Amino acid sequence: MLMRPTPQPAxxxxxxxxxxxxxxxRALEDLATGFxxxxxxxxxxxxxxxxxxxxxxxxxxxxxxSTAIMVVALGILYSALFKLPLADYxxxxxxxxxxxxxxxQIVTDACTSLTSSEGIIRQLPLPxxxxxxxxxFRNAVVAAHSLPLILLVFLACGHLPGPGAVLALPGLALMxxxxxxxxxxxxxxxxxFRDIAPIVGSVMQLAFFVSPVIWKPELLAEKQVWLPLNxxxxxxxxxxxxxxxxxxxxxxxASAIGFTLLTCAAAFAFFVRFRGRIAFWV
Amino acid sequence: MPHILAxxxxxxFPLYHVGARSLKKRLLAKTPLRLRQDESNRVVVSALRDLSxxxxxxxxxxxxxxxxxxxxTLLRTLAGxxxxxxxxxxxxxxxxxxxxxxxxxxxxxxxxxxxxxRALFRGLSDxxxxxxxxEVGRFSGLGEFLDVPVRTYSAGMQVRLSFAxxxxxxxxxxxxxxxxxxxxxxxxxxxxxxxxxxVSDADILVLATHNMEVVRDWCTRAIRLDAGRIVAxxxxxxxxxxxxxx
Numbered sequence: 001m002l003m004r005p006t007p008q009p010a011x012x013x014x015x016x017x018x019x020x021x022x023x024x025x026r027a028l029e030d031l032a033t034g035f036x037x038x039x040x041x042x043x044x045x046x047x048x049x050x051x052x053x054x055x056x057x058x059x060x061x062x063x064x065x066s067t068a069i070m071v072v073a074l075g076i077l078y079s080a081l082f083k084l085p086l087a088d089y090x091x092x093x094x095x096x097x098x099x100x101x102x103x104x105q106i107v108t109d110a111c112t113s114l115t116s117s118e119g120i121i122r123q124l125p126l127p128x129x130x131x132x133x134x135x136x137f138r139n140a141v142v143a144a145h146s147l148p149l150i151l152l153v154f155l156a157c158g159h160l161p162g163p164g165a166v167l168a169l170p171g172l173a174l175m176x177x178x179x180x181x182x183x184x185x186x187x188x189x190x191x192x193f194r195d196i197a198p199i200v201g202s203v204m205q206l207a208f209f210v211s212p213v214i215w216k217p218e219l220l221a222e223k224q225v226w227l228p229l230n231x232x233x234x235x236x237x238x239x240x241x242x243x244x245x246x247x248x249x250x251x252x253x254a255s256a257i258g259f260t261l262l263t264c265a266a267a268f269a270f271f272v273r274f275r276g277r278i279a280f281w282v
Numbered sequence: 283m284p285h286i287l288a289x290x291x292x293x294x295f296p297l298y299h300v301g302a303r304s305l306k307k308r309l310l311a312k313t314p315l316r317l318r319q320d321e322s323n324r325v326v327v328s329a330l331r332d333l334s335x336x337x338x339x340x341x342x343x344x345x346x347x348x349x350x351x352x353x354x355t356l357l358r359t360l361a362g363x364x365x366x367x368x369x370x371x372x373x374x375x376x377x378x379x380x381x382x383x384x385x386x387x388x389x390x391x392x393x394x395x396x397x398x399x400r401a402l403f404r405g406l407s408d409x410x411x412x413x414x415x416x417e418v419g420r421f422s423g424l425g426e427f428l429d430v431p432v433r434t435y436s437a438g439m440q441v442r443l444s445f446a447x448x449x450x451x452x453x454x455x456x457x458x459x460x461x462x463x464x465x466x467x468x469x470x471x472x473x474x475x476x477x478x479x480x481v482s483d484a485d486i487l488v489l490a491t492h493n494m495e496v497v498r499d500w501c502t503r504a505i506r507l508d509a510g511r512i513v514a515x516x517x518x519x520x521x522x523x524x525x526x527x528x
Binding site: 012013014015016017018019020037039040043044047050051054119120121122123124125126192276277279280281 | 292295296298358361362363364365366367368369370371372373374375376377379381382384385386388390391398399402403405
């Protein structure tokens with residue numbers, strides 16, 4: 001028995017004209033079909049995680065364990081350095097570090113979103129959106145293994161956030177949107193220029209120290225007004241604010257959404273212009 | 283109606299990770315044939331140059347030529363992997379590719395998981411994926427090995443699984459590279475029958491091969507590529523004879 005997967009009388013038409021490239025149309029089509037085929041991206045992301053921890057006893061729970069160790073160790077050290085009571089400082093540090101790790105992992109992973117799928121890209125015509133989505137799903141699995149730790153720390157320290165904590169969900173959604181845009185943008189950029197990935201690595205390291213991750217923003221005193229210009233801080237604060245205090249100020253949200261729109265616009269423009277070149281870059 | 287139409291098709295591979303300067307020295311030493319620098323001073327390989335041809339319904343086309351003549355690149359371009367830098371390409375009809383047997387295969391997954399993955403790659407639903415797993419399992423004759431990671435398969439078993447997965451479809455335009463001629467004898471007999479049916483069901487076949495016997499048996503038309511250009515295009519006998527004569 002031979003199967004005809006989609007019986008179409010005329011069959012789909014594939015036209016590619018270098019003189020009349022229809023770039024915008026094809027990029028939109030790529031995004032639409034890519035999102036429609038999210039199940040493929042999810043399956044590939046699942047395989048990525050499974051293969052990464054193949055044969056290990058704890059599997060992806062190593063992520064949870066190593067994060068937990070880091071939070072507790074740094075919590076004890078810095079609460080002593082900053083002379084803050086551990087029960088006050090630990091919830092702050094747990095939320096900060098876990099969200100920061102997530103952001104930093106997404107950005108680093110985004111650099112290889114396309115080059116790691118080289119084998120598929122050069123053999124099978126698939127929407128490139130699938131590869132970016134794969135990267136997002138992969139990091140969502142990682143997030144699912146570290147975010148619950150926040151709850152544990154909160155319970156242990158007796159810090160109970162109010163009902164405003166649900167506002168962290170839109171914050172996480174904003175991070176997912178950013179993750180997709182960054183995966184597409186950095187994925188393409190790093191496929192073309194192989195020096196970008198190490199640069200991104202250094203930038204993320206620097207960003208860790210200049211963003212209020214282990215230190216509280218209040219320590220900056222009057223220089224705090226500059227903080228909304230730090231995209232890492234504002235995006236992080238949309239999740240951290242609702243969990244620690246009653247929510248993030250409007251200015252933070254405006255800045256985070258602004259930066260998100262900026263990344264999306266840059267990614268989209270780049271994608272429209274250079275989509276056809278990706279197969280030659282990877 | 284299924285058809286393929288190419289007008290002035292060109293594909294160039296940029297060589298980004300080669301120093302243009304050192305390459306230039308090397309190029310001056312030997313006469314450059316297909317390496318050149320484009321307008322923005324990038325070094326590029328002209329893989330396909332100014333190809334124009336039309337393939338209509340019912341045609342069985344063999345792509346012949348030396349290694350590196352551009353056969354596989356042309357197949358991938360027809361499949362939609364590479365976008366041409368110049369010219370126009372039109373392919374009407376559902377496309378099936380048998381280019382790389384291992385494409386999209388996960389070595390750590392079992393045979394069955396790989397089949398389901400392939401179904402997702404093709405955009406099939408769960409039920410269609412299940413049906414495909416049944417059919418592939420039966421045809422490949424892997425039996426209990428279907429639930430063992432592909433990593434542990436012998437080369438022959440891998441070919442059988444790839445072949446079964448790749449051929450469980452009935453595309454209108456079939457693009458095929460010659461890898462499928464590998465495999466053990468008993469399996470090849472069955473494979474041959476399946477391929478022949480696939481080929482005869484497809485409206486258009488484009489086959490890249492070095493095996494002239496296959497070309498004579500299956501194809502009605504041959505296109506000879508040399509250094510990315512079409513040097514001969516016509517009935518199989520004429521094209522093959524010309525090469526033998528020249």
